[in-house]
Amino acid sequence: MGNKIRIGIAGYGNLGRGVEASVAQNPDMELVGVFTRRDPATVSPAQPETQVFAWDTLAARTGDVDVMILCGGSASDLPQQSPELAGLFNIVDSFDTHANVPAHFAAVDAPALETKHTAVISTGWDPGMFSLNRLFGEAILPQGKTYTFWGRGVSQGHSDAIRRVPGVAAGVQYTLPAQPAIEAVRNGEQPELSTREKHTRECYVVLEEGADAAAVRETIVSMPNYFADYDTTVHFISAEELAEQHNSMPHGGFVMRSGDTGHGAVAQDGTAHRQVIEYGLTLADNPSFTASVLVAYARAAYRLAQAGNFGAKTVFDIAPGLLDIRFAGELRRELL
Amino acid sequence: MGNKIRIGIAGYGNLGRGVEASVAQNPDMELVGVFTRRDPATVSPAQPETQVFAWDTLAARTGDVDVMILCGGSASDLPQQSPELAGLFNIVDSFDTHANVPAHFAAVDAPALETKHTAVISTGWDPGMFSLNRLFGEAILPQGKTYTFWGRGVSQGHSDAIRRVPGVAAGVQYTLPAQPAIEAVRNGEQPELSTREKHTRECYVVLEEGADAAAVRETIVSMPNYFADYDTTVHFISAEELAEQHNSMPHGGFVMRSGDTGHGAVAQDGTAHRQVIEYGLTLADNPSFTASVLVAYARAAYRLAQAGNFGAKTVFDIAPGLLDIRFAGELRRELL
Numbered sequence: 087m088g089n090k091i092r093i094g095i096a097g098y099g100n101l102g103r104g105v106e107a108s109v110a111q112n113p114d115m116e117l118v119g120v121f122t123r124r125d126p127a128t129v130s131p132a133q134p135e136t137q138v139f140a141w142d143t144l145a146a147r148t149g150d151v152d153v154m155i156l157c158g159g160s161a162s163d164l165p166q167q168s169p170e171l172a173g174l175f176n177i178v179d180s181f182d183t184h185a186n187v188p189a190h191f192a193a194v195d196a197p198a199l200e201t202k203h204t205a206v207i208s209t210g211w212d213p214g215m216f217s218l219n220r221l222f223g224e225a226i227l228p229q230g231k232t233y234t235f236w237g238r239g240v241s242q243g244h245s246d247a248i249r250r251v252p253g254v255a256a257g258v259q260y261t262l263p264a265q266p267a268i269e270a271v272r273n274g275e276q277p278e279l280s281t282r283e284k285h286t287r288e289c290y291v292v293l294e295e296g297a298d299a300a301a302v303r304e305t306i307v308s309m310p311n312y313f314a315d316y317d318t319t320v321h322f323i324s325a326e327e328l329a330e331q332h333n334s335m336p337h338g339g340f341v342m343r344s345g346d347t348g349h350g351a352v353a354q355d356g357t358a359h360r361q362v363i364e365y366g367l368t369l370a371d372n373p374s375f376t377a378s379v380l381v382a383y384a385r386a387a388y389r390l391a392q393a394g395n396f397g398a399k400t401v402f403d404i405a406p407g408l409l410d411i412r413f414a415g416e417l418r419r420e421l422l
Numbered sequence: 423m424g425n426k427i428r429i430g431i432a433g434y435g436n437l438g439r440g441v442e443a444s445v446a447q448n449p450d451m452e453l454v455g456v457f458t459r460r461d462p463a464t465v466s467p468a469q470p471e472t473q474v475f476a477w478d479t480l481a482a483r484t485g486d487v488d489v490m491i492l493c494g495g496s497a498s499d500l501p502q503q504s505p506e507l508a509g510l511f512n513i514v515d516s517f518d519t520h521a522n523v524p525a526h527f528a529a530v531d532a533p534a535l536e537t538k539h540t541a542v543i544s545t546g547w548d549p550g551m552f553s554l555n556r557l558f559g560e561a562i563l564p565q566g567k568t569y570t571f572w573g574r575g576v577s578q579g580h581s582d583a584i585r586r587v588p589g590v591a592a593g594v595q596y597t598l599p600a601q602p603a604i605e606a607v608r609n610g611e612q613p614e615l616s617t618r619e620k621h622t623r624e625c626y627v628v629l630e631e632g633a634d635a636a637a638v639r640e641t642i643v644s645m646p647n648y649f650a651d652y653d654t655t656v657h658f659i660s661a662e663e664l665a666e667q668h669n670s671m672p673h674g675g676f677v678m679r680s681g682d683t684g685h686g687a688v689a690q691d692g693t694a695h696r697q698v699i700e701y702g703l704t705l706a707d708n709p710s711f712t713a714s715v716l717v718a719y720a721r722a723a724y725r726l727a728q729a730g731n732f733g734a735k736t737v738f739d740i741a742p743g744l745l746d747i748r749f750a751g752e753l754r755r756e757l758l
Contacts, residue, residue: 107684111564187758188751208758215558215699217758218742222551224757225718225745226711228447272704347710348443361711362704363551368608370696374683375562378697382561400743402753406554407738409561415524417738421556422523422549 090116091388093381094151096144096171098122100335101180102157103132104377112381114411118151148174152391153384156180157377165190172205172398173197176391178384180210180376187213187400195398204391205398209383210376211367212236216341218401219365223343227361230345231276235263235284239337239372247312248289251305253297256325258332260288263339271342274360287318290332292325337372341365382409426452427724429717430487432480432507434458436671437516438493439468440713448717450747454487484510488727489720492516493713501526508541508734509533512723514716516546523549523736531734540727541734545719546712547703548572552677554737555701559679563697566681567612571599571620575673575708583648584625587641589633592661594668596624599675607678610696623654626668628661673708677701718745 093109095102098120109117110133119137122129126138139147144154154175158164164181171177172194181190187208198205208214212234220232237260244259267284270277277283289306293299303320307313323331343363369375383401386408390399407417429445431438434456445453446469455473458465462474475483480490490511494500500517507513508530517526523544534541544550548570556568573596580595603620606613613619625642629635635658643654659667679699705711719737722744726735743753 104683110684184758187754191754213758215562218558219701220757221742221746221753222554225721225742225747226551226714228747274704274706347440347707347714348446359710360706361714364700364702364704365555366700366702368610368698368700370610371683374695375697378562378683385561400750400754400758402743402750402758403741405739405741406557406561407736410557411561411564414738417557418523418527418736421560422520422544422553422736422738 090114091385092116092118092150092152093384094118094147094154094175095120095157096141096154096167097157097163098124098129098131098138099157100373101377101380104371104374105155105157105381106132106136107374108378108381111378112385112411114385115381118147121147121154144171145174151175153178153387155380155384157380165193168205168207169193169197172203173201174203176204176387178206178209178380178387180214180380181208182210182213184213191398191400199397202391202394202396204387204396206383206387206404207398207400209401210379211369212339214376214379214401215367216339216365219341219363220343221402223341223345223363227343227345227347227363230343230361233267233271233279233284233342233344234339235268235342236339237261237263237285237337239339239369240335244287244289244312247309248291248306251302251309253294253302255292255294255297256328257289257291258328260290262286262288268340268342271344272362272364274344274362276344281315282317285316287313287316289318289320290323290328291320292328293322334370335372336370337375338367338369340367385409385411426450427721428452428454428486428488429720430454430483430490430511431456431493432477432490432503433493433499434460434465434467434474435493436709437713437716440707440710441491441493441717442468442472443710444714444717447714448721448747450721451717454483457483457490480507481510487511489514489723491716491720493716501529504541504543505529505533508539509537510539512540512727514542514545514720514723516550516712516716517544518546518549520549527734527736535733538727538730538732540723540732542719542723542740543734543736545737546715547705548675550712550715550737551703552675552701555677555699556679557738559677559681559699563679563681563683563699566679566697569603569607569615569620569678569680570675571604571678572675573597573599573621573673575675575705576671580623580625580648583645584627584642587638587645589630589638591628591630591633592664593625593627594664596626598622598624604676604678607680608698608700610680610698612680617651618653621652623649623652625654625656626659626664627656628664629658670706671708672706673711674703674705676703721745721747 123141129138156179194205248257307318347359459477465474492515530541584593639656683695
């Protein structure tokens, strides 16, 4: 092992803490530190030895960091930070506003190419590993249908929505994949599924004192965009139960591809050559899994930059072998 | 769409027929024909328009074929054919003797580099998609355990073994993944599993007239290497039932990675940050699915060769986007 890959973390919330922990699991990497927009003196890193730097020192540290992992949000942080930092460092981000990916790619690609940096955008699990599995499924089985199910997991946007309902003191929302829909796809049925048939929603709500439970429930289940198109269950619980039972961030889901190949035995029921591919994640902690994906792609970003392969990249552009600490000959011997 | 990718098929058994059908599903490809070691006049292709050529005309067709897909077996065909044909064409093979992959890679790499061809070896589903999922799992969750389960599916080697037992007229063997083992991994238990705990074996046997069923059963279940280390069930059936109920080639299995990330909520039972990744295949027809993977990698081989990226490659070396008919901008917009 030569020099370690020097990693920086830009933004220090749950995702940043996940990256900090993941870097410690990878012996070919070392953490330079965390860059924060807060006063560094007010930030207590999860690992005491982690150094904390002010955001405005970033531009002065370009020689000390091989890959900067951006841990801000997609709404306002990354659209500005990724293009800016791709002009200073090799970067990895988890930009997840699917509709804006092409614009984000272009905004990052130009400064990265100009300054000879490699910038991996929109990685994590969706976009990221789920995107890869949609791609593999559709490339291998061009005649078929792709399904993505999310959950069981906390949706921040839906949790925020229920907290805005009058009478609600606190609450959390879980998205659940609908088991009958998953079973139908697993059985090769290729169903057409409505929004209501794919996912259900479950809310755990703490009422304000004197609030009308029936009215709160009705407001939630009929809320347009968020709940009206789903079968939604509302459970009223105490603040203590919320704190004890709903303090983790599980998530996950499935990408499934059901397709037909042209040749082979025909099943008894006449369905021809039905082939089903399923990729599933069951995550005890969503941000730390996303962080682990970002760290593996940081290794790839470093290797691509070393090879002079600059510009914006997505998971589709990156040979999987670049993610692993082992080199090609070892991977062939141990994993193929 | 410019010119189509011109595909040749070297060897025409179940796998070759699967490739023939898969090429027809991919509008950017066309089939030049099938090359066979049999007398071409005796070969009836599944699609009447498919041309059949003699094997010894291969060397004369190097200008007509962009990628040759090798559909022979790993025991004796591919160790000889892949190095030979990689000196004439871009190739794809499904070499699946895991222990000999490094030697096969080296034997193919040299002629491919020397003649400026791209040679994708050892693709399909295992090795192939399962290998990729072992890699993704281990790169993302370096602290954890990897599990591969196969089945339910026909094992040719084990089917051959039961047919060699005295008193057996015909038979087929299915490998089944053990459900309790899979459930334990899904639940994040990271069990240590013995051979017997991972898979069971199910045999459907047609007896010769006058054969002693009890003796045949005992010979099968106690056969070293093949059955002695497994819980094996033997069903005696009629030749008619074998022909009607066991004439297809289903297969599949699971690759699972159970790992721990360092940061995040700790579960109520004290297990920390357990994350589970699962990739599963349920294949109605094993050879035609393998064929579909080979065809997607033929597209990648073509694109790598066009880019001057020659030599032997495995699934680990190939950016996933190269597999799909769509180009990078479309993939980002539609799938990321």
